[in-house]
Amino acid sequence: MTHPVTVLGTEELRAAHDLFGGALFNGxxxxxxxEFRGASYAPGRTLGVHLDGTLAGTAMSFGTTTVVPGGAVLEAAAVTRVAVRADRTRRGxxxxxxxxxxxDVADRGEAVASLRATEARIYGRFGYGVATRGRSVRLRGSGAGWRPGAPASGSVRMLGPGEIIDVLSGLHERLALRRTGGITRSDGWWRAVVGRRLQAREPVIAAVHTGADGDDGYVVATPGARDGFTRPLHVEDLHAADAAAxxxxxxxxxxxxxxxxxxxHLRPLDEPLELLLADPRDCTVTGVADETWLRLVDVPTALAARTxxxxxxxxxxxxxxxxxxxxGVYRIADGTAERVGPLGGAVVPGLECDVAALAMAYLGDRTPSELAATGWWTCHDEKAPARADAAFATDVVPWCGTFF
Ligand SMILES: CC(C)(COP(=O)(O)OP(=O)(O)OC[C@H]1O[C@@H](n2cnc3c(N)ncnc32)[C@H](O)[C@@H]1OP(=O)(O)O)[C@@H](O)C(=O)NCCC(=O)NCCS
Known part of the structure; x- marks a missing residue:
């Protein structure tokens, strides 16, 4: 038996927020x-399940847009704040x-949904697959510095607290939409993530890079715990148009x-930090993790949208x-993709996969041949993986850079 799901009214959103916070052990x-987090709840997009008259679970989304290979921008849903009360879990x-x-996402005409997962075993069953990854890096403070010849052009200016959101929100939108996997952020995102910190007077370092064609990158960083007068910095957000910025x-x-x-954390896999340093070992990659979990909600539209x-x-x-x-069976050829028959029909496929495994290749993070070799895709024609690799190939490592 499936539980009735309702769209929560505004009067229930704070309880939903606290339910989610509680599931992550926050008060x-x-x-x-x-005042800040409430603004990030898009009207009509927070769902809830009540059991015995009490809110037992919640999940929300907000509308965004995302870039697919070739540069097309698709309407998308950003799914977040998903939680079930600890005493109501594992009952559906x-x-x-x-x-x-x-x-709901399909009714809104959003062809894909994406989320960030607390645990990797939750969302595959619902058709989400890892479509972008990021690496965690640490730059040694006492290192050998920058390699002579590493780019050092343009200028950097720091922003005052009152201008950070205005300047960065516009700049982010322009920069994020240049890269496959990038998404746009809602005003509520900026308010909940950055506005809250500024209101609390937390130290936030924000700076913009200006290159030959104007502002082309920014960084937001926050200091960690003091060690004498020295403090580590955590880069929260860095988007730039090119390697120089x-x-x-x-x-x-x-x-x-x-x-x-x-x-x-979650920096692009191809960010060239080691190539900028006099001693490449001053950059330690401390981990690689899944970033975007992508769900192709409308497969025909999503496949037709990318190149x-x-x-x-x-x-x-x-x-x-x-x-x-x-x-169904989809034919990818001549730069397009379309459904050409039902599963089990007359059209015999060379490859077969689940929609979650399709998402893993969709933005270019994984190749069809590595997915076939590891059992994510099934191969019926030994020539098919190489052909699919060629068709799915992209020249950009996909990355999003927005946590939500
Ligand atoms: C993750 C969470 C939302 C799952 O809710 P739930 O109501 O227990 O999930 P369901 O009962 O619908 O589970 C559906 C299936 O997924 C499995 N599943 C659910 N959560 C899982 C987990 N964390 N790890 C492994 N499997 C999980 C269930 O066992 C079940 O499998 P089955 O169909 O084979 O029996 C809930 O445990 C939770 O709130 N966790 C803490 C907060 C959190 O991590 N939220 C996710 C934010 S991205």
Whole structure:
């Protein structure tokens, strides 16, 4: 039996927020915190399940846009604040909310949904797959500095607290939409994530890089615990148009007086930090983790929206037990992709996969041949993986850079 899912009214949002906070071991939000976080709840997009008259689970989303290979920008849902009360778990509450949410997302015309997962075993069953990854890095504060010849162009200016959101929100939108996997942020996101910190007068270092064509990058960093007068810095947010602006912003934060090590999480896999340093070992990669969990909600639209490289035709059977309307055999050829038949019909596929495994290749994070070799995709024609690799190939490492 599936649980009834309702759209929560504004009067229930704070309880939903506290339920989510409690699931992450946070206490209830205070009035000031709610003033900022409440603004990030998009009207009509927070779902709840009540059991015995009490809110037992919640999941929300906000509308965003995302970039797919080739540069097209798709309407998308950003799914977040998903939680079930600890005394109501493992009885299908999340499953009911996921189903209702995906139907809602589809009704809104959003072809894909994405989320960040607390645990990697939760969302695959609902058709989400890891579509971008990021690496955690630490730059040694006492290192050998920058390599002679590493880019050092343009200028960097710091922003005052009153201008940070205005300047960075516009700049972020422009920069994020340049890269496959990038998403736009809502005003509520800026308010909940950055505005709250500024209101609490927490130390936030924000700076913009200006290159030959104007502002082309920014960084937001916060200091960690004091060690004497020295403090480590944590890079919270860094988006830049190119390697030169990236280099200038890393140089800026690393070279601030009294800064120890500089750390950042979920940075692009291809960020060239080691190539900028006199001693490449001053940059330690401390981890690689999943970033975007992507759900192709409308597979025909999503496949038609991205570009496909020149390749011999690929016939790919896609299974989607959770949203059966996506199932079928798709033909990728001549730069396009379209459904050409049902599963089990006359059209025989060379490759077969689940919709979650399709998401893993969709933005270019994984190749079809590595997915076939590891059992995520099934291969019926030994030539098919190489053809699919050619068709799915992109020249950009996908990355998002927004945590929500
Ligand atoms: C993760 C969470 C939302 C799951 O809610 P739930 O109502 O227990 O999920 P369901 O009962 O619908 O589970 C559906 C299936 O997923 C499995 N599942 C759910 N959570 C899982 C987890 N954390 N790890 C592994 N499997 C999980 C269930 O066992 C069940 O499998 P089955 O169909 O084979 O029996 C809940 O445990 C929770 O709130 N966790 C803490 C907060 C959190 O991590 N939220 C996610 C934010 S991204």
């Amino acid at each position: 209830p939000v205070d009035d000031e915190g709610w 509450v999340l499953s009911a909310m996921m189903r209702a949410q995906l139907d 990236t280099a200038a912003l890393w140089r800026f934060v690393r070279d601030i007086d009294l800064v120890g090590d500089v750390e950042a 496909w490289a020149a390749a011999d035709p690929v016939l790919l059977a896609v299974h989607d037990p959770f949203l059966e309307r996506n199932a």
